[in-house]
Amino acid sequence: MTSIRIMNLEYNEFTDNVASSPLTSLTSLEFLSISGNHFDIPSSLGPLANHSRLKVLFLDDTKLTIDTKIASSTPRLQLKVFRMSNSRSKGFKVTSIGFLNHQYDLRIMDLSTNDIKGPFPSWLLENNTKLKYLFMRDNSFTTLELPSVNLFYLLVMDISNNGIRGELTTKFWANVPNLLYLNLSTNGLEGSIPYELGSIKSLTILDLSSNNFSGGPPIQLLDSNLSLYTLNVAYNNLQGEFVFSANTMNPNLSYLRLDHNMFTGNLSFLSSHVNLWLLDISNNNFIGKIPRLIANWSLLTALDLSKNQLDGLVPQELCNLGELKYLDLSDNNLYGPLPSFFIAQQMSNLSQLSILSLRGNSFDGTFPKQLCNLKSLSMIDLSENNLFGPLPSCLGPINFSSEYANKVTSTPGTFMSDGEWSPWYYVRSVHTAFYHYDLEGEPLPAHTVGIITKKRFDSYKGYALLEMVGLDFSCNQFSGEIPPEIAIFQDMLVLNLSNNKLTGHIPTSFSSLTKIESMDLSYNNLIGSIPEELTQLNSLEVFNVSYNDLSGAIPNTNQFGAFDESSYYGNHLLCGLPLSNNCSTTINVNCSITKSCMKAKDDGFIDGETFYISSGVSYITVLLVLPVVLFINPQWRQGWFHYVELVITTCESLFITCSYFVQDGFRKLSNC
Structure with missing residues (x-):
């Protein structure tokens, strides 16, 4: 047993005091993982001090106990890979990392999701100049003072989601010439974005989102770094116009997020970035027309131009984007008929489109039946426009399905090491350009989609977005009866047809929507009774048929007994609970009068x-x-x-x- 080199005991129910366990005698260990157990481990790591061969140590989801003993000599333990990342659900938090004072040869370190307070521990970088991968996100650092030593080997640095405030100093950027990935998102950083970041010619992924940066757009950064693959400055206070020099061209930039700032001007600057596969400029003040050059981005997967002041017609050329899965043009000043955009012979080119949001514009005309040819759609939002005419029965064959989650997978980016240590073999938490991979390796898309559901405007992202299936045609002028074929979408979670001119009965086929959570048919001209079959919808949380011309007794079995009277307001011939009028005494109004x-x-x-x-x-x-x-x-x-x-x-x-x-x-x- 003393010759064991690799031991993996992670995520069991072991309970023991490491100081008195057989682990202290296994000095030949090179790899040890005791993550996710109930070991009693002193914070000094004293029981492992003599493990001179131990190079990889995993203590995830493990609680260190305070150790008041002072080591009599320098420990022989010198790690190359150390991971003590805790999941929020476990509740374990490391508050001090003094036990790393004697480590000088670390190459990979992950101390994410702990409660380490105070200034960022720059001494860790000074002591470990060969460090390549540093993950310290989700802690409680307050300031960021980085050392002036040359960190030639540092490739990846993630200190996102802390409490870091103040401005970024410029002295650090000259000392990390080979940095590939930098994530400072979700902090309280202020001031302008240092243009010196552009001097890191190797920088491929830069995430500065969700801070308090102000000043102009990061033009110099985009202009000077031709290696940049991903730039995310969303959710800041940046403003101004993007004006590039005539010769600016960044062929490598693929992922650009400028959303939730105060940028102005038109979109002509996009001509400098020809290989984008994700573009999000939503929630800004951009003006003008949607440039036709977007049609040349053959790799474009997600396009979000929502909540700006764009106007004009939607370019027909967008139909040529064969890889497009997500399109959001909502809340602009776009106008014209939808059929000018969805042309029958070009519709097959959008075969990958999964999410379509055109809410809050001034589109008119009838429902474009060509939409029915898009078999990959999982969510359509056409609300708050001027569309009219009947809802087509061809909606039935659309393959609305939560299988969308399988359509937007991506392979995580990998940084190659020198062959001695493979970082992603040991560190499973990876951030990539479009997707964030959680600790289990599952992809979570970064963009967010909003839809009116459950009587409120909800935003969906991550797994919620992957599972989101729904139709929102509210606040238009649609007329005629509701096509019963809608019930073919058995994975549908949200159906909103409110505020239209729909007539006829509520289809009994809606009882097939077994997963539906929200159904809003209010403010229409529907007649007849509420189908008793709808009481079979056990997942239904919100049901609204107010202000129609419905009549008869309200079903009160199963979850229908939980809906209050607001679900039925304005239907004066409905009776029974939760309304006050009793069905046995309801006055029968003369048919001719009605x-x-x-x-x-x-x-x-x-x-x-x-x-x-x-x-x-x-x-x-x-x-x-x-x-x-x-x-x-x-x-x-x-x-x-x-x-x-x-x-x-x-x-x-x-x-x-x-x-x-x-x-x-x-x-x-x-x-x-």
């Missing part, structure tokens, strides 16, 4: 000439004939007054009923 009110609501106007002629003739006839008849016959006179009293009573009831429909109409017009 039909006349509905016709008035649907038509809106009557022929003016006919109305005035018929009213005039009737008025003159009554004035001439009625007094004569009532004067001649006293019995007719008595009957006439009785009839007048009856008509007044009936008209009061009729007025109340019709006024409900008029009020509902005004609510539907003003709701969007």
Whole structure:
């Protein structure tokens, strides 16, 4: 047993005091992992001090106990790979790393997701000048003072999601000439982005997102570093226009995120970046038209131009993007008919498109049936436009499916080592350009999609986005009946058809939507009863059919018993809980009265000439004939007054009923 070189005991239920365990005698160990157990390990790592051959030590999800002993001599232990990364679910936190004071030969170190406080431990870099990969994200560092020693070997540095504040100093960047990956995101860094970062010619991936950087756009950084593959400056306070020199061309830039800043100007600067496969400039103040040159980016996978002030027509050339999976043009000033964009003969080129969001523009015309040819779509948001006409039954064959998660996989980037140590063999937490790979190696997309669901505007990202399947056609002018074929989308989670002019009954086929969580059919002209079959939808959390013309008893079994009266407002012929009107005492309004009110609501106007002629003739006839008849016959006179009293009573009831429909109409017009 004393000759064992590799021991892996990770993620079991072992409980022992390492100081008194057989591990202390296994001095031939070169690789040891005791992650995810219940070992009692002193913070000094004293029991392993004499393991001179030990080079790789994994202590993930392990709690160190405070060790007050002072080592009598310098430990013989000199690690090359040390990993003590903790998952939030375990709750273990390392608060001090003084036990690393005597380590001078580290090449890979991961201390992510702990509670290490105070200034960034620059002494670790001074002591370990051959360090290649440093992961210290998700801690509580407050300031960033980096050493002035030459770190020629440093390739990867991730200190994201800490509490680091202040400005970035420039002295460090001259000492990391071979740095490939730098992640300083999700801190409180301020001031301008140092243009000296561009002097690191080897830099491939730079993430400065979610800080408080201000000043102009990072033009010099993009202009001077032709090796840059990924740049993320999203969620900062940057502003100004992108103006590049005439000869600027970055053929390697593939991933560019400028979203959630205050950039202005048009998009002509994009001509300098011809090989992008992800572009997100959403939530800025860009103006002008969508440049047609985007159609030349044959590798483009995700395009988000939402929440800007772009105008004009959508270029038809976008249909040539054969790799496009995600398209968000919502909340701009785009206009024109959708069919000018979705052209039948070009539609097959968008066969990879999975998410389409055109919400909040001024598109008009009928629903483009060519959309039905996109078999990979998992989410469509056409809400808040001016689309009209019927919803096509061809929606049925679209392959809405959570299999989208399998369509957008990516291979994690790998940094090659010198052959002695393979970093990703030991460190499984990898950040790449488009995807963040978690500790289990699963991809999480960086972009976010919003859709109205569960009575609120929700954002979906990560696994939630991968699993998101839904339709949002709300706040348009769609009319006609709801196609029952929609129920073929059995993986659908969200269906929002509210604020349209849809008529007919709620399809009983909706009972097939077994995974649906939110269904909003409010503010339409639907009639009939609520299908009892919908009570089979056990995943349904939000159900809204308010302000329609539904009638009959409300189902109250299963989860329908949990919906409150707001789900049914404005349907004056519905009865039963949670409404106050009892079905046994509900007044049956005369069918002819209901039909006349509905016709008035649907038509809106009557022929003016006919109305005035018929009213005039009737008025003159009554004035001439009625007094004569009532004067001649006293019995007719008595009957006439009785009839007048009856008509007044009936008209009061009729007025109340019709006024409900008029009020509902005004609510539907003003709701969007």
